[in-house]
Amino acid sequence: MKRFALILSSLFLIFSMSGFSSEDITLEDIWSKGTFRQNTVTGIRSMNDGAHYTKLSMRRNAVIKVDYETGQNETELFNLTDFPEIFEQDWIMEYSFNADETHLLISTDYEPIYRHSFKANYYIYDIDSKKVTPLNEDSKVQLAEFSPDSKNVAYVFENNIYVYRLRDGDLMQVTKDGKKNHIINGAPDWVYEEEFGFSKAYQWSEDSRYIAFLKTDESGVKEFNMPIYGALYPDEYRYKYPKAGEKNSQVSVHIFDLGDLKTQTIELETKDETYIPRLQWTKRPGVLSVITLNRLQNNLTLHKVNAETGVSSILLNLKTEKYHELHDDLTFLPNGELFVMSHENDGFRHLYSYDMEGVLKGQITSGEWEVTDFYGYDEKNKRFYYQSAERSPMQRDVYYVTTDGSERERINPELGTTKVHFSKTYDYYIQEHTTANKPVKVTLHKSDGELVRVLEDNEGLKKKMGEYGWVQKEFITLTGDDGTELNAWIIKPPKFKKRKKYPVLMYTYGGPGSQTVTDDWDHNMAWWQMLAQQGYIVVSVDNRGTGARGRDFRQVTYGELGKYETLDQIAAARQLAKLKYVDEDRIGMFGWSYGGYMTSLCMSLGADVFTAGIAVAPVTNWRYYDTIYTERYNGLPQENEAGYDQNSPINHANKMDGNLLLVHGSADDNVHYQNTMDYVSKLVAANKQFEMMVYPNKDHGIYGGNTRLHLYTKMTDFLMENL
Numbered sequence: 001m002k003r004f005a006l007i008l009s010s011l012f013l014i015f016s017m018s019g020f021s022s023e024d025i026t027l028e029d030i031w032s033k034g035t036f037r038q039n040t041v042t043g044i045r046s047m048n049d050g051a052h053y054t055k056l057s058m059r060r061n062a063v064i065k066v067d068y069e070t071g072q073n074e075t076e077l078f079n080l081t082d083f084p085e086i087f088e089q090d091w092i093m094e095y096s097f098n099a100d101e102t103h104l105l106i107s108t109d110y111e112p113i114y115r116h117s118f119k120a121n122y123y124i125y126d127i128d129s130k131k132v133t134p135l136n137e138d139s140k141v142q143l144a145e146f147s148p149d150s151k152n153v154a155y156v157f158e159n160n161i162y163v164y165r166l167r168d169g170d171l172m173q174v175t176k177d178g179k180k181n182h183i184i185n186g187a188p189d190w191v192y193e194e195e196f197g198f199s200k201a202y203q204w205s206e207d208s209r210y211i212a213f214l215k216t217d218e219s220g221v222k223e224f225n226m227p228i229y230g231a232l233y234p235d236e237y238r239y240k241y242p243k244a245g246e247k248n249s250q251v252s253v254h255i256f257d258l259g260d261l262k263t264q265t266i267e268l269e270t271k272d273e274t275y276i277p278r279l280q281w282t283k284r285p286g287v288l289s290v291i292t293l294n295r296l297q298n299n300l301t302l303h304k305v306n307a308e309t310g311v312s313s314i315l316l317n318l319k320t321e322k323y324h325e326l327h328d329d330l331t332f333l334p335n336g337e338l339f340v341m342s343h344e345n346d347g348f349r350h351l352y353s354y355d356m357e358g359v360l361k362g363q364i365t366s367g368e369w370e371v372t373d374f375y376g377y378d379e380k381n382k383r384f385y386y387q388s389a390e391r392s393p394m395q396r397d398v399y400y401v402t403t404d405g406s407e408r409e410r411i412n413p414e415l416g417t418t419k420v421h422f423s424k425t426y427d428y429y430i431q432e433h434t435t436a437n438k439p440v441k442v443t444l445h446k447s448d449g450e451l452v453r454v455l456e457d458n459e460g461l462k463k464k465m466g467e468y469g470w471v472q473k474e475f476i477t478l479t480g481d482d483g484t485e486l487n488a489w490i491i492k493p494p495k496f497k498k499r500k501k502y503p504v505l506m507y508t509y510g511g512p513g514s515q516t517v518t519d520d521w522d523h524n525m526a527w528w529q530m531l532a533q534q535g536y537i538v539v540s541v542d543n544r545g546t547g548a549r550g551r552d553f554r555q556v557t558y559g560e561l562g563k564y565e566t567l568d569q570i571a572a573a574r575q576l577a578k579l580k581y582v583d584e585d586r587i588g589m590f591g592w593s594y595g596g597y598m599t600s601l602c603m604s605l606g607a608d609v610f611t612a613g614i615a616v617a618p619v620t621n622w623r624y625y626d627t628i629y630t631e632r633y634n635g636l637p638q639e640n641e642a643g644y645d646q647n648s649p650i651n652h653a654n655k656m657d658g659n660l661l662l663v664h665g666s667a668d669d670n671v672h673y674q675n676t677m678d679y680v681s682k683l684v685a686a687n688k689q690f691e692m693m694v695y696p697n698k699d700h701g702i703y704g705g706n707t708r709l710h711l712y713t714k715m716t717d718f719l720m721e722n723l
Helices: 002-017 027-031 190-196 459-467 525-533 551-555 563-577 594-605 627-634 641-645 649-655 673-685 707-722
Strands: 052-056 062-067 075-079 094-097 103-112 118-126 131-134 142-146 152-157 160-165 171-173 183-185 202-204 210-217 223-228 235-240 250-257 262-266 274-281 287-294 299-306 312-319 338-343 350-355 360-363 371-378 383-388 397-402 408-410 417-422 428-435 438-446 451-456 473-479 485-491 502-508 537-541 582-592 612-616 659-665 691-695
Touching: 027 525, 027 707, 052 094, 075 103, 094 142, 103 142, 118 142, 118 152, 152 202, 160 210, 190 274, 190 627, 202 274, 210 274, 250 274, 250 287, 338 371, 350 371, 371 417, 383 417, 397 417, 438 459, 473 563, 485 525, 485 563, 502 563, 502 594, 525 537, 525 707, 537 563, 563 582, 563 594, 582 594, 582 707, 594 612, 594 649, 594 659, 612 707, 649 673, 659 673, 659 707, 673 691, 691 707
Parallel strands: 502 537, 502 582, 582 612, 612 659, 659 691
Antiparallel strands: 052 062, 062 075, 094 103, 103 118, 118 131, 142 152, 152 160, 160 171, 183 210, 202 210, 210 250, 223 235, 250 262, 274 287, 287 299, 299 312, 338 350, 350 360, 371 383, 383 397, 397 408, 417 428, 428 438, 438 451, 473 485, 485 537
């Protein structure tokens, strides 16, 4: 009887996934009800003993201790609801332990600044006494962190660094020159945060004697201002934003000695205008490492600094013809004698080991494939763990390789995208696995790969997918304008018929190193499925310049951002138009940010192919975007005028043809609303009709409240009417 029921259940799932379902996906299902929301495990931290980990509760209001092996004996270490007189908000933003795991640092009342940075109220919680102490009772602060010896907590407040002494509650101000839009200590400016991907610009030394930090003088950087609507007279938000070719902040390295309470400025051996995107203490006492990049970002230097004397020397210098991408994989091994980092000097990103004099000791990985993440070094078993795209640029697998190279093994058997979180002793790991058609499955394993238990399987979501008749995302190959094979995926309508003509929506991003075509769960999958139910074919193509296919494939776009990407997307659309089941007169494109830029450009340069386009938060003039990103991929505008101007949509507005919807948030601090405004002026001058939607006070993500439902309703209606 059970077997018969299982057969019926399987048949129901097969028919449902084939489109034989009465359930229709709605935008309310996606953006209001959370019908297709993916569950996961959040806030995972391995504990010192390697036998336990902590996580946040489902409501994010508690920190829970869990046994790796059994999953039993779960202990609630902290719960906000136990202290209603202290905590107004019942939601934990972040938490961290001190070194001996006797105290927690809890942040609540999250207030975003930019993409990574935020202010919050921080509290120190003594686990044994169950006592809560506010870190700063008067105001929200940034970047609070325990010292390694657990005696102090450092944080940033109003652009200055402070140290709170846990023993007596005294507060020491480390810097005093911090001032908004002028000097920042211990945190990066906007462009460093956005394009170098970090928000904390200070670090404790392992012996807790020193704090190394960046001081950013942004007084010479021009300000950008945005009106913030809501009051009778709108407020004005002003911040420093260096546009391509303009002046950057001046950044310097400093080390504060908690012993003598003195700060010294570190002189680095550099020649050109320099970025300082990373600070990191080595495993040698009092030795700091500093990474610098020249402005064109084709010369990367790793320095080592003696914190006591302030003397610096060059540890490693890597030069390349076009540009370096920065990765967070610099790792100093526990013995203090070696470090590991990745680069692509052989044409693909791989891991290398060096001694502390910068002498190459060995290439850890090699081959015509990319290392995509580095998980660290298991000292006990002499293994390096990493993630790579070895099986395919669309796949992500986790491997280990021994230090002598005698063993190398993939630890996950499944195709798809696998990520792992190791325990501190590398005895266990928590694995997240997804595919293009399956939401995340979170499992716990021993180091040899043995499954201990399933933490989250999303079976409820899979059932919903069956009930609503989701169809499979399929991988295909298309060809670029020069004959290059391009990875792509396609979603066809339920009850698909080869003899019927269908409209096509192409989704694009396309920027340097990005990928939309991976065997991974897609956050927009529910919307693609809804469009498929409405009779649309949805396609995405990774053009030249995208990631996981080596340096040359990615860097072909250097100096001509948009040119080859657009040619490839247009070529792919032309191939799709030739398919018997595609309506060649109904091919559209949708993209956000770089994808919005691509859509705007394709609606002009591919006007004979694309009928409709939705460009959300598009760059329309590369001269309007920031220094670090734009110059990395396009050089300086003073030296590459043609590369900037020939591939900017504002200079092709007169060629735009078709149905265009422009969308932008008026408070977009990343891709400024200025881009859309100037593009609109050009379209109007050329007498080109278009539609437009502006979201007041919304940033680059355009979210919050009912915004996403409204936005996707607008975009869906536009497609139904114009494609």
